[in-house]
Amino acid sequence: MISNSKHRFFLSLFFFISGFSFATWASRIPTIKTTFGFNEAELGSILLAMPVGSLIGLPISGWLVSKYNSRVPLTVGYALNALSLALIGIAHNTFSLVLAICVFAFTTRIFNISVNTQTLTLQKRFEKKIIGSFHGFWSIGGIAGIALSTLLLTLNVTLAVHFSIVAILMLLVTAYSYQFLLKGDKSETGNKLILSKPDPYIFYLGIVVFLCAICEGGMFDWSGIYFQEVLNAPIFTYGYLIFMTFMATSRFLSDIIIVRFGMPKTYIMSAVFIVSGILLAIIFPTFWTAMIGFSLVGFGTASIIPMSYALAGASKKYSPGMAISIIATYSITGMLLGPPLIGYLAHAFNLRVSFVVFGLCGLMLVPITKMFFKHQRISG
Template sequence: MISNTKHRFFLSLFFFMSGLSFSTWASRIPTIKTTFGFNEAELGSILLALPIGSLLGLPISGWLVSKYNSRGPLTLGYGLNMLALTLIGFAHNTLSLVLAVVVFAFTTRIFNISVNTQALTLQKRFDKKIMGSFHGYWSMGGIAGILLSTLLLSFNVPIQIHFTAVAIVMLSLSLYAYQYLLKGDRSETGNKLILSKPDPYIFYLGLVVFLCAICEGGMFDWSGIYFQEIIKVEIFTYGYLIFMTFMATSRFLSDFIVARFGMPKTYIMSASCIVSGICLAIIFPYFWTAMVGFSLVGFGTAAVIPMSYALAGASKKYSAGMAISIIATYSITGMLLGPPLIGYLAHAFNLRVSFVIFALCGILLIPITQLFFKHQRLSDQSVKPLS
C-alpha cells in the first residue's frame, strides 16, 4: 500500500520534471532565433506551432483521462515529450523545427491534463490545500532548467547536447516514478462534453485562465528576447530566471495566502502585481528595474492557474479531468494568441510597446474574477433548501 505522502512526493516530481522540460525549451528560444536568423515576426509565427500542437492534443488528452486512469497517459506523454525535445535540438530547417515543436506541444498537453487530474484526485485525500505546492514544484523545475541552460550557455554547450542530456535523465526518472502514481482515478460521471449554452462557472474561469496564459506564455517565450535586445545583457536568461524564481516562491506561498485572504482577494493581488511589474519593466528598461518588474509579474501570475484549476475541480457539471480539459482550451487559446501577438507588435512597433498587452490582461483579471465569485454566490444561494 503506497502512502498518500509518497504519492504526493512522486507526483510533485512529475510537476518538477514538467517545468524543467518546458523551461529547457523556452530558455533556448533566443538560441533558436539566432541560429535560424528569424526576426520578431518570423519567430512569432514559429511560436504559433506550440499552441497549435496543444490544441491538437486537447481532445485526445481529455478522452484519455476520461476513458483510462491518468497515470498511463501521463507517463507515455512525458516520454514522447522528451523525444520531441531532442528533435527540436537537432532541427536543421524551419519545417523540421515546426514539426518538432508541434509534437512537443501535443505531448505536453497530454501529460499536463493527466498530471493535474492526478493532483485534484490526491487533493481530496488531504485536509489542507496542496494544489499550489504542486504548481510550485513546476516552477522549481523551471528554475532548475533555466539555471542549467545558463550554465551550459556560459560553456557554449550546443543545443543538441543540452536537449539530449535533459531528455535521457528526465525519461529515466519518469519511468521509475510511474509505479508511485495514483491508480483507479478515472471518474465514472461527468466525462462527456455537453454541447449546450456555456456553463458560466466554467466560462468565467476559462476567461481568467485565458488572460493568465497570455501573460505566462508571453513571458516564457519573450523574456529572454527582452533581456537580450532591450536590456542588452549577454546572458539573456536573467529575466526568465527571476520571473520563474518568484513564480515558484509565490506558488509555494499561495496555499497559505489563499487560506489567509481568500481567493477573491488573492486574484486581485495577483492582478496588481502583474500590472505594476510590467509597467516598471516597460517604463524603466534597465537591468535592475526590469529584474524587479519581472519578479512582480512572476509573483502575480503564479497563483492564478492553481486557483482556477482547483475551482474547476469543484464543478458540479463535469468530472475533474473533463473540467480541466475544458479550462485548458482557454489556456491554449491564450498561448495561441499571446506569443505571436507580441512578436507581430514588436515587429510593427518595438518590444517594449508589445509588452503593454500583459498589463491589459492583468487589469482585466479583476472584473472577470469578481463576476465569477458573484455567480458562485448566487448559485450557492439558489441550491440552499428553504427553511
C-alpha cells in the first residue's frame, strides 16, 4: 500500500522535472533564434508550433484521461516528450524544428492534463490545500532548468548535447516513478464534452486562464530576448530566472495566501502585481528595474493557474479531467496568441512596446474574476 505522502512526493517530482524540461526549451529560445537567424516576426511564427501542437493534443488528452487511469497517458506522454526535446536540439532546418516543437507541445499537453487530474484526485485525500505546492515544484524545476542552461551557456555546450542530457534524465525519472502514481482515478461521469451554450462557470474561468496564459507564455518565450536585445545583458537568462524564482515562491505561498485572503482577493492581488511589474520593466528599461519588474510579474501570475484548475475541478457539469481539459483549451489559445503577437508587435514597433500587452491582460483579470465570483454566488 503506497502512502498518500509518497504519492505526493512522486507527483511533485513529475511537476519538478516537467518544469525543468520546459525551462530547458524556453531558456534556449534566444540560442535557436541566433542559430537559425530568425528576426522577431519569424521567431513569433516558429513559436506558433507550440500552441498548435498543444491544441491538437487537447481533445486527445481529455479522451485518454476519460478512457484510462491518468497515469497511463501521463507516463507515455512524458516519455515521448523527452524524446521530442532531444529532437529539437538536433534539428538542422526550419521544417524539422517546427515538427519537433509541435510534438514537444503535443506530448506536454497530454501529460499536463494527466498530472493535474492526479493532483485533483490526491487533494481529496488531504484536509489542507496542496495543489499550489505542486505548481510550486514546477517552478522550482524551471529555476533548476534555467540554472543548468546558464551554466551550459557559459561552457559553450551545444544545444544538442544540452537537450539530450535533459531528455535522458526525464526518461529515467519516468521509468522509476510510474509505480508510485495513483491508480483507479478514472471518472465514471462527466467525461463527454457537451456541445451547448457555454457553461458560465467554465467560461469565466477559461477567460481568466486565457489572459494569464498570454502573460505567462509571453514571459517564458520573450523574457530572454528582452534581456538580450533591450537591456543588452551578457547572460540573457537572468530575466527568465528571476521571473521563475518569484513564480515558485508565490506558488509555495499560494495555499497559505488563499486561506488567509480568499480566492477573490488573491486574483485581484495577482493582477496588481502583473500590471505594476510590467510597467516598471518597460518604463524604466534598466537591468535592475527589469529584474524587479519581472519578479513582480512572476509573483502575480503564479497563483492564477493553480486556483483556476482547483475551481474547474469543482465543476458540477464535468469530471475533473474533462473540466481541466476544457480550461486548458483557453490556456493554449492564450499561448497561441501571446508569443506570436509579441513577436509581430516587436517587429512592427519594438519589444518594449509589445510588452504592454501583458499589462493589459493583467488589468482585464480584475473585471473578469469579479464576474466569475458574482456568477458563483448567484448560481450557488
